[in-house]
Amino acid sequence: MTVVQTKLGKIRGIRYPNYDVFKGIPFAQPPIDTQRFCHAQPITSCWTGELDATCFGSVPLQPMNTLESFFSVRDILPVQDEDCLTLNIWRPSNHKTNTQLPVIFYIYGGSFVNGHSAQDLYQPDMIVQQEDVIVVTCNYRIGALGFLDWSAINPSWDSNNGLSDLICALQWIHTHIAAFGGDPTHITLMGQSAGAMSIQALLQLPSVQLYVHNAVMLSGILEPDTAQYAKQKAYEFQALKQNLAPNTPWESLTSETLLLLMSEHQAQYGKSKGLEMLYQPITTHNMPIKMNAPLPCPIWIGVTTAEGDIYIKNEQKIIPPKQFQYVLERTGRKIPPIHNITTAQQQRNFITTYYFHEPFHTYVKALSQHTTVYTYTFDWSHPTHPLYHSAYHILDVLFWFGRLDIIEAQGAIITEHERCLSQNMIHDLCAFARTSHLPYSHIIYQ
Template sequence: MELHTPKGTIHGERHTGYEVFKGIPYAQPPVGALRFKHAQLLLTWPKDFQATSFGPVPIQPPNSLESFFDTHVQDYPQSEDCLTLNIWRPATPAHQPLPVIVFIYGGSFVNGHSAQALYHPHEIVNRESVIVVTLNYRLGALGFLDWSTINPEWDANNGLSDQICALQWIRENIAHFGGDPEHLTLMGQSAGAMSVAAMLRMPTVRPWIKNAVMLSGTLHLESPQVASDKADAFAALKAQHYASTPWHELDAQGILALMARHQMQYGPSKGLELLYQPVATDDIELDYRHVNVPVLLGHTTAEGDIYIKNEQKKLAPQQFQRVIQRLEGPVPPLEDIETAQQQRDLITNWHFKAPFQQLYQALSAVTPTWQVTFNWSRGDHPDYASAYHILDMIFWMGRLDILAAHGLEVTARETELRKRMIHDLCHFAQHSTLDGNRFYE
């Protein structure tokens, strides 16, 4: 399937009910002189571009959840040259430009990519009159270490700059694909939701956003001092283990090895503490008082259950206290965090629900804001016994085949919930409103 644009011909794939263009580069490759710097918009593409396979995924460590949220185990090739996006649209041509949903995946700013089956939104565009764009962005140290501490010519928030660069590319090019560049809904889950929040607080980016959807993530900007300390620690590890190798010659495996050693210095945190995350900079406002776009906020009722599945997975209570202390939270007494269930509940309530309500209060005071709560579970299957973090994405993206691939018998309850959630999402993207909050179960 061919699409002719002023920038050249692009070849995509046509499927029943939808079309997709995969692996379109949106930025100059972040390698060589651009390795530790902000993304640079790619102004052209090859005159005859084959957009029929996903681009390489960002450099990242292994992720045990990847295969669980996929239809089968896959091996995704990684590369630092990873800044690509994918455009999914209905197969039937529209009579007018369509609203666009731009989705940013989560993964603690360390894992995730747009090639994963969970983030293939063909069920959305097959059912509703919208276009969905998914994208890759740099992760871990390459994306979110403050490299300006190591070299003043390098940058902080490189992964965030990738997302902004992708938005710029979409605004300039989505009309060729039938999308409305003035009608972008920015949607993110977990770390992706934190990224959306950061962009809502950026005066240069906010005017590009028509609506925002933030699921299971509230933004906590790293202070410049903490970010600088982390960069210094990373540089010290590099001096210890790769002293004779210049930064630009340290390959991706070397970066990943340093990330692993860096993580060891902090110890496990079960999702509570992010080693890499956006840094407070002058271009990000301190709060949400200037946000003026409609917002949909979502969370699940048992977010913390994904981090500590059983007693063997829990943190030592003393380590749990250390993590909370570093996060400047109220340190719980040891007897309140002895069991896996106690730790799960604290993560859910303190790390997710309380910040969620604070965010809702801050946003609803200045802009139309709706809450959606996901409470679906299936007691007949141990893997789906509670509504934990990420589980709602199966329904937002319509990927019930992932449930089936892991042995769950999908019933009318699941298909109806998928239909309802996708309809609500697209109605919000199309009309910037909902007729009330939602409780999905």
């Protein structure tokens, strides 16, 4: 065991041979009761004794996600609870100098409806064993609780609650990470997919810009909801509640009922594979979030070569072409003729090009006019293994976190090439976190 003294009290974590881990540290007041539909509020009171930080906290409310077991080595069903705002800290235990370490704050993806910080995929044990950095992960509210415009239902409630959770976590890190050996002036935000989109939203807020030194954004370009569209969705949710539980106050709805309402809400829009984000950041008067907005710090941003392959795995998993067109229409994208989106490969290619690669190039061009931007492309694949035949969405995260054991668990052989590739990616990531600089403007990982 290892104990750290913070301004809030002592925190007890787990000591391994080369690193320490602190799990399940509350960073905000529980978002329950009167705070259920409101912005996160910082913790104001200290605790007595030692806070047990040896286990992950409960995970945010969410529907089942089949990808979670695919990107795991353990068959564990985490406990869901609306009281979920906790963070986790990994640090090297053999750091011998008095200098403070740079901090990487990682934000998970999942189309703003799935994800949590206890997933195997996001355990950075390999990073802190290889490099002198501290890595922090956290939970934030997702789905309707995180990204429905609750202010449209009740003026005393809020929108963008999930973003408020991340802001609260970032403030906690800035205030308390020095006690763990971290440098509060050297915080790098890192996120993938919805996590990258969250970073793009957060960095448009002056209150957040004060805390962030760099940002690393993987495979996700933000397209925020307008205030008008967000209100429409809130009214739809309200109408569903009126049908399902008309006599139950919002504060008294069970978590199970909220999940059912989310399911019914999604059903109204039809199948989308996460390509149409029902819940996502909203541009409001208090949070004027824009697409392709300038960001205030050095940025490293990238994509994989075949992002769309994970969305449409085979012919049995295609989105009905007419429904595909409806999704594209609602998200403001070009609508191809039916015969161009009929097969699995056509849909995969369309997603890769128009959801990822074209928005990526447009965004990089816009960012480059205002700040230092580095880019990468991830192009590793395992051609002889059916599960890793192309460099699809999320696959690079396994290498950024050094979680090659997850690939091995699916029966793939990991060679020295894969180990070196992962080590090089981790080294580049931590070098960028330390120096805000990379030796090349574009890096290809393959």
